Amino acid sequence: MKQSKKTNSKQVSYTSEQAIEASTVYFNGDALAASVFVNKYALKNSQGDIFEDTPDKMHRRIAKEIARIEKKYSNSLSENDIYDLIDKFRYLIPQGSPMTGIGNPYQIASLSNCFVIGNNGESDSYGGIMKIDQEQVQLMKRRGGVGHDLSHIRPKGAEVKNSALTSTGLVPFMQRYSNSTREVAQDGRRGALMLSVSVNHPDSEDFIDAKLQAGQITGANVSLRIDDSFMKAVRDKQQYTQKYPIFSSKPLFSKQIQANDLWGKIVHNAWKSAEPGILFWDTIINESIPDCYADLGYKTISTNPCGEIPLCAYDSCRLLAINLFSYVVNPFTSNAYFDFDLFKKHVELAQRLMDDIIDLELEKIEIILDKINQDPEDDSVKKIEKELWIQIYNKAKQGRRTGLGITAEGDMLAALGIQYGSSQGIDFCVEVHKTLALSAYRSSVELAKQRGAFTIYDSDREKNNPFILRIKQADAQLYKDMIENGRRNIALLTIAPTGSTSLMSQTTSGIEPVFMPVYKRRRKVNPNDKQATVDFVDEIGDSWQEYIVFHHRFKQWMQINGYDTQKNYTQEQINQLISVSPYAKACSNDIDWLSKVEMQGAIQKWVDHSISVTINIPNHATEQLVDQLYMRAWEVGCKGVTVYRDGSRSGVLISTESKDSSKESGQLSFSTKRPQVLECDIVRFQNNKEKWIAFIGKIDNRPYEIFTGLADDEDGILLPRGINEGFIIKNKDEQGNSRYDFQFTNKRGYKTTIEGLSYRFNPEYWNYAKLISSTLRHGMKIEKVVELINSLQLDSESINTWKNGVSRALKKFVPDGTHVKGQQCDNCGSTSLVYQEGCLICKDCGLSKCS
Structure with a gap:
């Protein structure tokens, strides 16, 4: 251990090795759980000092802060009361942003996991589109996942009143938003984006085709908002009318399509590439309690990146999961039972803690706003960011939305001796989620008595809402109390993916079964x-x-x-x-797929937001099965669904050119003569504490050559941070030798040239770069080039560092979904590893590894 020089002299800091060693003991030898905690959740500063060597210190930090909020209210919980609930991930588990951010003085970040932004369909001007782009980036830099809808953008070919004369449609703006996400994902920050559009939009087919293009829209998930009238037209084999503006009684543009033709495209693309996801929009809106207040600003317009929280513009949500396994008494014995009494007690406390976390979030936003005010930029530059956070603050304060959910559903059933996916299993899970919903709402009503209802609560607005009516039928007294006292929170429940936190609770994730x-x-x-x-x-x-x-x-x-x-x-x-x-x-591969859809639909009746779940099907599954799963999901009341066919994203490449054998195998046949000018992407990365940069020349968006080295060295490349693309131009120097120059356009619009990339990098790096560029030019698959680079046996430590950086830079160009051969998941042992945005993703357990 060492004394931190950057903080209070009494605060002890740890090296990464010390923290992982201590956490491994904490997790009873589970080094993976220890690594997840230290890398993602342990308190640390920007210098890399770590101040929590085990989750126990993190839980004390969180408990102390929530207890501070509790003191504002009557009947307050003590720090020990709260600590006992969250200790050892046994009962309550704050998710992601709350776990990292509560009581963290080193990061100016939000506690919200999920945001939605948007124009509420009011503007598709360039100004409005750019405003959303900036808002998206501002949220992502504060650790939030973002969703927004594109249904307000006019379709391709529509008249516009500028020099272009006609609109370019949705796809170019999808690319813009996707690229912005990837930019924010640099330097340790991870952007996450959901783009949605209504099936009623005339460009919806272009929208769902966009991600099939290799290398395009790699920074976003895409989901299609599907209405009941479209689904009925599919079922009845009828025509469907698309409009702009969508669903307008006086559209500027409309066209009739065969619903089954577009449905076939949706099913085919989902079978082929696992996207688009489906949002059953009428179900979402009809079931949504916040939409009872749509005219007051709570009209739902999109979802967060994983789809479990449909939100109105500028609302946000924080997540907390309840570990269902811990309520099984005498697990794995004939005397096992679920302790519903303790469960109900803890759900009510969990909802109380969620409300406390809203107060902590409001404090965090005040700190963010203070930071913006102190920034040296002109007020005109800060205006959008400042107004964004003011709107988010007001929505959080007014609606007090929470995201209470669960994890370990699969382990809970196994511990009780109930088979996952069976009719008995579905019935028991419904009873658990019904209990959770009623207990959480009872807690929110009690909080309204003590702390006041959310400010726009109106029982008349909600009286016909299907979810509220289910509560009325199940618990008449609760409904009566709610009418009399109101409710503290506008909406309460969700089921989010719990990948990394379930590794620390050492349970199955969310409502999923065990993988193996x-x-x-x-x-x-x-x-x-x-x-x-x-x-x-x-x-x-x-x-x-x-x-x-x-x-x-x-x-x-x-x-x-x-x-x-x-x-x-x-x-x-x-x-x-x-x-x-x-x-x-x-297990994952044993569950009947339709049973899983039935289970999701049944549980959804008691979740007021939504459920993040993926239906995994084998590679040999047919498009007809995907059709059946999507249709059944709509029929049983799911709000959304994603189907993933094993291996479906490998080698996805759409070309307008005639097909040949090399392209069908993913191999490119580049011309042997290098064009004088190549488009170029800039990829920045860090090896140890050194900053590196790669210039990647492209043909048809595929890497053709690479130059890389130190970014800020005296002999290296010094390039403005905002420059992420340009051109590599092949010229001749005064001696007639080949020279590669880099040209880019600076922020003032002037072209700037850096001469002689080859002269600015270490000659040893340059020689290896020529070797790698040669393999790229001969059309070797990117993943094969990465394997080749990783296999190089180099003696120099600096060259090995360079090798890792080049590999990392090129991985960003591997088509999403490409299978990784010869490797196993460090968590579950599965060989179902794929590339996703340059990272290795296990399709079976969800572990993400970025090197």
Whole structure:
């Protein structure tokens, strides 16, 4: 341990190694959970000093801050009361932004996980479009995921009153918003964006086709807002009228289409590439309690990036999950039962904590606004950012929206001996979520008595809302109390993905089943080490030891039922173990897909926001199955659904040119003669503490050559931070030798040229860059080039650092969904790894790894 020089002298800081070692002990040897905590959630400053070596310190930090808010109100909870609820991720788990940001003096960031912004369909001017672009970036830099809708933008070919004469349509603006997201994702920040559009928009087909183009719209998820009239037209094989403005009684433009033709395109694209996702918009709006106040600014217009929170413009939400597994008493025994009494008590407390977190968020926004006011920029520059946060502050204060949800649904059922996806399993889950909804609403009503209702509460507005009517039928007294006292929060519930937090709670994620209860993991070993056991040698000669990993709760089942968890089991013995366990026929690949849709629809009745869930289907699944799943999801009342077919994103490439064998295999045949001018992308990255830069020349948006080296060295490239693209121009120097210049347009609109990229980088880097550029020019797949770079055996430590940076730069051009061969997920052992925005993503457990 060391004393931090940057903070109070009493505050102890830790190295990353110290924190991971201490956290590994905390997690009983689970190094992955320890790494997730230290890298994502432990308190740290910008110098890299870490002030929490275990989650216990984080939980104390959070409990202290929430207790401070509690003191403002009557019957306040103590710090210890709150700590006991969140300790060891056992009961209540603040998600993401709240876990990182509560009590964090080192980051000026929001506590909200989700935001939606937009013009409410009022403006599709360039000014309005650019305003949304800036707002999106301002939110992402404060750690928020953002969604917005494009239905207000006029369709391609429509008349405009400027020099262009006609509109370019949706797709160019999708690209703009996507590129902005990718820019914010640099230097450790991760942008997340949802773009949506109504199926009633005449450009909706272009919208759903846009992401099939390799390398396009890589910074956004896309979802189609589908109305009931379209679904009925599909079902009845009828025509459907698209309009602009959408659903207008006096449209400026309209056209009739065969609903089944567009539906076939939607299904095909989802089967082909896992997008678009579907939002059943009429279900969302009809069920939405905030839309009872649409005329007061609460009209829902889009969702957050994962789709679990439909929101109005400039509203936001914070998330907290309840660990369902912890309410199973005597788990994995014949005496197991779910403690509904404790569960109801904790749900009511969880909703109370969620309301406290809103107060903490309001404080955070005040700090953000103070920071904006102190910034040296002119007020005209700061205007949009300042007005953005004022609107978000007002929405949070007025509506006090919360996002209370769950995790560990799969483990809960297994612990009770109930099969996931069975009719018994669905019925029990519905009972749990009904209990959660009623308890949370009861808590919000009680908070309204103590603290006051959200300011625009009006029982008459809500009296015909289907969700409110279900509460009335299930608990007449609760409904009566709500009418009399109001409710503290405009909407309360959601089910979000809980990937990294479920790793720390060591449970299944969200409402998902377990991926695999037992799997193999590999650890790289030195074959010359006398203690090494080599079980596998990969294609580049690295040696690996294989070992069995048990899902934490499956291991608990084994221990409770007398099975040896230290034994070296054969695969046959593992299969036998699984077959007699409560996880039998209840893993990701075992669940009947339609049953999962039925389960989502049934649970949705008791979730006032929405549910983030993906239906995973095998590679051989047909488009007809996707059609059936989407149609059934609408019929049973799901608010949204995404279908992912195994391997569906690999090698997706649409070309207007005639197909040949090389393009169908993902191989490009570049011309042997280099064009004089190439489009160029700038990719900045950091190796250790050194700043590096890569210039990537492109043909047809595919890398053709690469130059890279130190960014700010005396002998390197010094380039303004805002420059992310330009041109590489091949010229001749005074001696007649080839020279590569970089040309870009500066912020004032003037062209600037940096001469001789080849002269500005270390010659050793340059020689390797020529080798890599040669492979790119011969059309080798990008993922194969990355594999080649990673396999280079280099003696120089600096060259290895350079190698990692080049690999990282090129990964950004690997088509999303491309399968990664020869690697296993560090978490679940699955070989279903794909590239997504340059990162490795496990399709089975959701682990993300960016190198």
